[in-house]
Amino acid sequence: MxxxxxxxxxxIKAIKRTPKGAQTVAxxxxxxxxxxLGHDWSPNQAVNYIRxxxxAWRIKDEGEYGQHIYMKFAHGITLT
Structure with missing residues (x-):
């Protein structure tokens, strides 16, 4: 269960690093x-969780049907 x-x-396991060191999550x-881990979520549920x-995470690239890519920001500055 x-x-x-x-x-x-x-x-946390979904976090990736760009070549410049920024953290992203698709x-x-x-x-x-x-x-x-046994969860069957929709893209909308995942987006709502992130929001x-x-x-500290903001949309970097908007995808169709909630398939966004988020980037971590701190104090309005990209962490790179």
Whole structure:
């Protein structure tokens, strides 16, 4: 049975680094990590989670049907 605490772990596992060192998360990667832990979320649920619980993350690239890519920001500055 999936646990709510696994969601944060899945989000962390989905984080990637760009060649310049910025942190990004693709919704598709987050959903894949969630499925591995037993959660079957829609892209909309993943986007809502990021909006509610990951305040430092902003949309970098908008994809269709919620398949966005997010980048981590701090104090209005990109972390690179």
């Amino acid at each position: 999936p646990r709510r605490a696994d969601v944060q772990h899945a989000f 919704v598709v990667d987050f959903l894949r990590e969630l499925r591995e 509610m619980y990951q305040a």
